[in-house]
Amino acid sequence: MELKKYAEKSTGKKIPWVSDFRDAWTDYLTTPNRWFLPKMIDKKYERTTLDKADAVTIVASGMKDDFERKYPEVSAKTNFVLLRNGFDADDYKHAALPQKRNDKFTIVYTGSMYGKRNPYYLLDTVSELVKEGKVNKDKIKFIFVGRMGSDIQNYINNSPLKECIELISYVPHTESINYLMKADAMLLLIDEDKYSKMILSGKVFEYLGASALTGKPVFAIAGDGEARDLLNETNTGIITPHSHPEILKENYLKLYNGFFENNNAILPSYNKAAIEKYERKLLTKQLAEVFENQLKIMN
Missing domain, CATH: 3.40.50.2000 (Glycogen Phosphorylase B;)
Structure with missing residues (x-):
């Protein structure tokens, strides 16, 4: 002013x-x-x-x-x-598409984790699926790329899924994009908070850009709000509300089983035109x- x-x-x-x-x-x-x-x-x-x-x-x-x-x-x-x-299409020009599929069903998260933005809900739920014999622990992988709070690191170190989790510290943006290109699903965590309805970070659009090239889904844990609406508009997301572990189990198994049965942990009907308008x-x-x-x- x-x-x-x-x-x-x-x-x-x-x-x-x-x-x-x-x-x-x-x-x-x-x-x-x-x-x-x-x-x-x-x-x-x-x-x-x-x-x-x-x-x-x-x-x-x-x-x-x-x-x-x-x-x-x-x-x-x-x-x-x-x-x-939005996202910058030029960021993906030099990103390499994987030549072969992953041996393990791999979920990738890029960005910081701290406070309420943490993977506890997901990891606890997948641990239950392992106990129930519905998921093979040796065939799943989580890659978390970016800065992470010490409390979250301690949680992961004590998690039953510790061996399934790869922690990557801060990397250049181009390298972060490469991790997304190799993902079978991209994890989006929207904080459970009264202001969360307004959250529409750059990460969401970065995921959309990768999804347009790979056809892989955004695996979102989010309540009602802008992020959920955007994923529905573009048909790029599988969305689970907070505090609904049975729905989370169902959605995770949908991708996990699809990946191993016929490699269809992808989005058959994502709306490319809707994605491209956010370039x-x-x-x-x-x-x-x-x-x-x-x-x-x-x-």
């Missing part, structure tokens, strides 16, 4: 302001629990931004609902534009249109 004032003063021209919210400023999943005064200041800046910006781009429609709840008198006149994160070149074009519209209004 101050930069806008400075730019207008320097140029002598009125300049449109497009404010981009990839995350909400306050009341978000990872917002620190701070002292009341900083909280008040943050809310003031958030409200002022919505009030003064000529357009506000948001990554999830739930963000608009949240702003309307917090600042109804301001949000009613805010020009919101939905602009997803970043198209989204950048939409952003350019937002800028152009604001310039026309200003002139």
